[in-house]
Amino acid sequence: MQNNQISGTLEQILESMVLACGLSWWGCEIVQEGREQVLRIYIDHEQGVSVDQCALVSHRLSPVLDVEGNVKGAYTLEVSSPGLERPLLKPRHFQQYLGRRVKIWFKALVEARRKLEARLIDADNEMLTLEEGSDVHTISYDSIQKARLAPAGSPVLRSV
Numbered sequence: 001m002q003n004n005q006i007s008g009t010l011e012q013i014l015e016s017m018v019l020a021c022g023l024s025w026w027g028c029e030i031v032q033e034g035r036e037q038v039l040r041i042y043i044d045h046e047q048g049v050s051v052d053q054c055a056l057v058s059h060r061l062s063p064v065l066d067v068e069g070n071v072k073g074a075y076t077l078e079v080s081s082p083g084l085e086r087p088l089l090k091p092r093h094f095q096q097y098l099g100r101r102v103k104i105w106f107k108a109l110v111e112a113r114r115k116l117e118a119r120l121i122d123a124d125n126e127m128l129t130l131e132e133g134s135d136v137h138t139i140s141y142d143s144i145q146k147a148r149l150a151p152a153g154s155p156v157l158r159s160v
Helices: 008-020 051-068 091-096
Strands: 024-033 036-044 076-080 101-110 113-123 127-132 135-140 144-149
Touching: 008 024, 008 036, 008 051, 036 051, 051 076, 091 113, 113 135
Parallel strands: 036 076
Antiparallel strands: 024 036, 101 113, 101 144, 113 127, 127 135
């Protein structure tokens, strides 16, 4: 999906450190916000994630990222819960939310659109299938710039 992620080896190291804190690893992404790069680490827990847990994980991961990190240039580390509109970063995230509405933003026009909100009806390791009314769309992960879970009861994005 996205090319703006850390290496798989580093991700495995960070994930094991998050698990050692009693939390689950949702994923990470590197995003550009204005002139600043942000490395976002998403952690999760069945009972939610507290600010103290985010601070603990940040404190534990920072030294590893300073030594092992492959983020080019200066960046800010953010550790947070994925939230209600959680980012869908890997095929397993899509597979976990079959039947739910998702918001997809494309890298380039797909079926004359830049974004789409629809119900996720299937996902494997290569493609996902979305249902929008009576239309069915099969989309490659490679065409996706970003994707998020649409919270229940949220207004539907206008397709553009």
